[in-house]
Amino acid sequence: MLHRVSDYIAGNNLIQEGDRIAVGVSGGPDSVCLLHILNRLYGDKGGKNVGLFAVHVNHCIRGKEADLDEEFVKSLCRDMGIVCKSFRIDVKSKAREEGLTEEEAGRLARHRAFVEACREFGCNKIAVAHNMNDNAETFLHNLFRGSGLRGLSGIASLRSLKTEAGDITIIRPLLFLKRNEIENYLKSMNIPYRIDASNSSDDYTRNRLRNRVLGYVEDNINERAAEHINLAIAQLSEAQAYIDRHVKARLESIAVREGDSYLLPSDALLKEDIVIRKGIILNIMEELAGSRKDIEAKHVEEILSLIGKQTGKEIHLPYGMLAVREYNGIRLILRKDHKVKSRKKIIPEPIPLKVPCKVILEEKGMIIEARVIPYEKDKNFSDNNCIKWFDYDKIENTVELRTRQEGDFIQINQSGGHKKLKNLLIDEKVPAGDRSSLLLVADGSHIMWIPEAGSRMSEKYKISESTVNILHMSITYINH
Numbered sequence: 001m002l003h004r005v006s007d008y009i010a011g012n013n014l015i016q017e018g019d020r021i022a023v024g025v026s027g028g029p030d031s032v033c034l035l036h037i038l039n040r041l042y043g044d045k046g047g048k049n050v051g052l053f054a055v056h057v058n059h060c061i062r063g064k065e066a067d068l069d070e071e072f073v074k075s076l077c078r079d080m081g082i083v084c085k086s087f088r089i090d091v092k093s094k095a096r097e098e099g100l101t102e103e104e105a106g107r108l109a110r111h112r113a114f115v116e117a118c119r120e121f122g123c124n125k126i127a128v129a130h131n132m133n134d135n136a137e138t139f140l141h142n143l144f145r146g147s148g149l150r151g152l153s154g155i156a157s158l159r160s161l162k163t164e165a166g167d168i169t170i171i172r173p174l175l176f177l178k179r180n181e182i183e184n185y186l187k188s189m190n191i192p193y194r195i196d197a198s199n200s201s202d203d204y205t206r207n208r209l210r211n212r213v214l215g216y217v218e219d220n221i222n223e224r225a226a227e228h229i230n231l232a233i234a235q236l237s238e239a240q241a242y243i244d245r246h247v248k249a250r251l252e253s254i255a256v257r258e259g260d261s262y263l264l265p266s267d268a269l270l271k272e273d274i275v276i277r278k279g280i281i282l283n284i285m286e287e288l289a290g291s292r293k294d295i296e297a298k299h300v301e302e303i304l305s306l307i308g309k310q311t312g313k314e315i316h317l318p319y320g321m322l323a324v325r326e327y328n329g330i331r332l333i334l335r336k337d338h339k340v341k342s343r344k345k346i347i348p349e350p351i352p353l354k355v356p357c358k359v360i361l362e363e364k365g366m367i368i369e370a371r372v373i374p375y376e377k378d379k380n381f382s383d384n385n386c387i388k389w390f391d392y393d394k395i396e397n398t399v400e401l402r403t404r405q406e407g408d409f410i411q412i413n414q415s416g417g418h419k420k421l422k423n424l425l426i427d428e429k430v431p432a433g434d435r436s437s438l439l440l441v442a443d444g445s446h447i448m449w450i451p452e453a454g455s456r457m458s459e460k461y462k463i464s465e466s467t468v469n470i471l472h473m474s475i476t477y478i479n480h
Helices: 002-011 029-042 064-080 091-098 102-121 132-144 179-188 205-220 225-254 266-270 274-289 297-308 421-427
Strands: 020-024 051-058 083-088 125-127 158-163 166-171 256-258 261-265 314-316 321-326 329-334 357-361 366-374 387-391 399-402 409-411 418-420 440-443 446-450 469-477
Touching: 002 029, 020 029, 020 102, 029 051, 029 064, 029 179, 051 064, 051 102, 064 083, 083 102, 091 102, 102 166, 132 205, 132 225, 205 225, 225 266, 225 274, 261 266, 261 274, 266 274, 266 297, 266 329, 274 297, 274 321, 274 329, 297 314, 297 321, 297 329, 387 446, 409 421, 418 421
Parallel strands: 020 051, 020 125, 051 083, 125 166, 409 446
Antiparallel strands: 158 166, 256 261, 261 329, 314 321, 321 329, 357 366, 366 469, 387 469, 399 440, 409 418, 440 446
């Protein structure tokens, strides 16, 4: 087993010398097997200058059983000499607070826990214990809910992720193994593990697929069903990669980028195979919107139908995108107010930030985090629409999250020039109907940051070489 896993890791370039890896350990057979094998391959005895750190998340759903799982993982890690970071997160409460299912809240909780652990331990990779059966279940889930070819390409053995802790790679070293192979290995090595009784329950979608669908197929149709599904996944993944390469090449050749829009000449588009046409449009929509969620096959079909329509015909699309039939083709446009339009809900009361903090704005579909850190010369403090750095010592009042109030203003230059918020929003062409719902980060009446209107930030709070302390704020969109 060790040689097989080692070969799979090498063949898929999952681990390199110097990596620091946060290993997800629930206490179940898959994750215990993963930790055990990685420790043998890369621990003190394995060498290769790879750091291993265990991460356990107690979802607080199964009461005493969950607590026993947590203690088991801690004991296991002590025996192996591996540092273990454990998180206790009340997932049921989080689900209610954030309007999510328990499955979604659990995934979000694990994501946050791993990012925090990676930040603490300086990890650049996260290892999780998905196996061949998990991949087959994911395929079936995506198939039944109507996913396209990309969704049917299964779980990747390696995936890059941009997080608050920097760029992190998720690796799955056991993805090629069947569940029963893992259990047999643990039995042969006399390695203990915990059984989650809820896995036999049909309360969750994945459990129903495991227990009622795939289990039935393996018992009554073909015992190698999971293996065959994984072979199909591999072929679909290869086909998708091939299509993606050609789509990218043809997009660069055909599409004309003009500001926040793309022009697709009809003649050139119609010369392409239908798969390439659809791929080009999907890629442009994802590029403009910054997400593929809520972009469906019907939207692509509607855009393609414009080729046969008269000039001036429009189609309104998710994220404030617009498709317009022009004389020589189709133009895909991202309206500047798209972020505002997608998040019109108003925060009912100002929310003071007690730094460090993490605030969930269900009305906006956002998680906002804030912390104070010391200024470090020569450190890169680059920002974007979701991350901002402020000179903490220039803040005069308790920072609040709120909507606009009378007297709000923003500093527009380093010499101290101010502009009324109302006038700024007019200049930024924010529609009048959207201005009252905008999320603001405020220091009294001074607006520090307007995340939903071009991500405008006040000049007053920008950091410089004289800065001592920095307020770091970030936004995560939980419905993207």
